[in-house]
Amino acid sequence: LVSDKHARIIIIGGGGTMGSSTALHLARRGYTNIQVLDVWESPSNDSAGNDINKIAGADSIGLFGGVSDEAWEAWVTDPIFRPYAHNVGKLDLTVGSNDRAAHLNKKYEKLRGLGRTDVDWMDSADAIKRKAPHLEQADITGWQGLWCANGGWVAARQALSAVAVECRRLGVKCASGESGTFRTLVLDSSGRCTGVEVADGTIWEGDLIVLAAGAWSPVLVDLEGQCESKAWIYAHIQLTPEESQAWKGIPTMYNDLYGFFMEPQPGTGLLKLCNEFPGYTHMALARPFPLQKDIRMSVPRSHTRHPTDTIPDESREDIKQLIDKCLPHLRGRPLINQGMCWCTDTEDANWLLCEHPKLPGLVLATGDSGHTFKMLPVVGSEVADLIEDKLSDTKRHLWRWRPGAGDPNGTGEGGPRPKDLSDVEGWRSETP
Numbered sequence: 001l002v003s004d005k006h007a008r009i010i011i012i013g014g015g016g017t018m019g020s021s022t023a024l025h026l027a028r029r030g031y032t033n034i035q036v037l038d039v040w041e042s043p044s045n046d047s048a049g050n051d052i053n054k055i056a057g058a059d060s061i062g063l064f065g066g067v068s069d070e071a072w073e074a075w076v077t078d079p080i081f082r083p084y085a086h087n088v089g090k091l092d093l094t095v096g097s098n099d100r101a102a103h104l105n106k107k108y109e110k111l112r113g114l115g116r117t118d119v120d121w122m123d124s125a126d127a128i129k130r131k132a133p134h135l136e137q138a139d140i141t142g143w144q145g146l147w148c149a150n151g152g153w154v155a156a157r158q159a160l161s162a163v164a165v166e167c168r169r170l171g172v173k174c175a176s177g178e179s180g181t182f183r184t185l186v187l188d189s190s191g192r193c194t195g196v197e198v199a200d201g202t203i204w205e206g207d208l209i210v211l212a213a214g215a216w217s218p219v220l221v222d223l224e225g226q227c228e229s230k231a232w233i234y235a236h237i238q239l240t241p242e243e244s245q246a247w248k249g250i251p252t253m254y255n256d257l258y259g260f261f262m263e264p265q266p267g268t269g270l271l272k273l274c275n276e277f278p279g280y281t282h283m284a285l286a287r288p289f290p291l292q293k294d295i296r297m298s299v300p301r302s303h304t305r306h307p308t309d310t311i312p313d314e315s316r317e318d319i320k321q322l323i324d325k326c327l328p329h330l331r332g333r334p335l336i337n338q339g340m341c342w343c344t345d346t347e348d349a350n351w352l353l354c355e356h357p358k359l360p361g362l363v364l365a366t367g368d369s370g371h372t373f374k375m376l377p378v379v380g381s382e383v384a385d386l387i388e389d390k391l392s393d394t395k396r397h398l399w400r401w402r403p404g405a406g407d408p409n410g411t412g413e414g415g416p417r418p419k420d421l422s423d424v425e426g427w428r429s430e431t432p
């Protein structure tokens with residue numbers, strides 16, 4: 001999509017997960033003229049990746065056209081990422097013999113079939129507790145699932161910062177604040193996208209524009225309903241230095257019904273807890289480019305701009321339930337740093353990674369569907385491949401522009417419509 005390595009490439013949302021990985025990979029391939037735009041300096045305050053930790057591991061096989069298969073390898077070998085990968089092991093658990101148990105068991109068999117000796121099937125609470133002694137007091141009768149020794153978690157914010165530092169070292173330019181905040185796209189007379197106008201009136205001219213604005217992508221540019229942004233919830237418990245020390249190196253625990261948590265953050269002793277649910281929309285009016293009138297859609301609500309927002313009462317109850325089930329000795333401890341972070345889902349949970357068919361010159365790199373942080377070291381390479389016309393036909397098809405394509409494989413967030421934040425109580429601490 002570009003003619004040479006001096007092409008001017010602008011990345012909208014370059015302080016987030018997909019954007020910063022794109023900048024890194026383009027810079028590593030020798031592109032000399034990369035301009036990142038973001039509301040915030042990297043790591044962007046609005047990025048879901050700007051978080052103390054995220055789940056990652058070598059068990060995420062097959063995701064995003066197989067890209068996930070290389071991701072953990074990159075986390076533990078690439079010098080930029082290696083310091084932030086915590087190889088403590090990972091439990092992927094479910095309650096009872098349901099579809100998810102069958103899916104996890106199939107994955108286990110597949111991994112074994114590939115000769116992998118780092119995976120195990122845990123068929124009982126006792127088998128789980130052998131891998132995760134910190135769950136000794138947990139009420140997990142009937143739980144089962146997959147153990148993977150390779151994986152655990154990654155220090156998300158630190159990794160994003162390391163990418164930003166490396167990008168700067170490689171010559172990537174960054175603009176933030178008013179001069180990095182998207183206002184509109186600039187088209188030439190043929191309808192080709194040739195620039196981005198930002199809040200202070202500056203027009204950044206480019207040969208190629210990449211939209212990697214995460215949950216804000218569908219609000220900035222009309223994606224014809226292909227991405228829906230939703231909020232997920234977290235809260236922290238402050239552990240004592242002794243508790244934190246005792247829990248050093250615990251494996252990551254994910255359960256599809258109750259949620260997840262992982263090793264306390266080294267240094268601070270913060271334990272992050274998340275419930276699992278289909279996310280919340282936040283319906284409001286917006287006018288994505290190039291629409292001439294407002295449409296009603298889910299619009300993210302920046303936690304940084306609304307720092308006093310907490311979390312819905314029902315989410316707090318869910319997190320308490322996770323604690324009751326798994327960490328009963330922490331019952332009643334204050335839940336601090338309560339907040340929401342925003343992801344954008346596609347129907348089939350695959351990326352939207354293609355040139356916009358109606359806006360040539362604009363590349364879309366979005367639709368993370370909640371699974372992209374673990375791909376931070378590799379996702380940008382796919383965007384760079386797209387830009388260099390090197391994507392395989394399979395990937396090109398998987399990530400194509402596909403309004404109304406639905407969920408043919410049933411792999412997306414899919415299921416029941418998510419609730420809207422306006423229908424739940426307790427999270428908003430100011431009047432609208």
Ligand code: FSA
Nearest residue numbers: 055232274276277343369370371
């Ligand atoms: O192992 C994982 O991919 C965890 S993704 C984390 C998560 O909170 C999801 O559990 C949630 O459903 C949503 O997709 C946002 O990300």
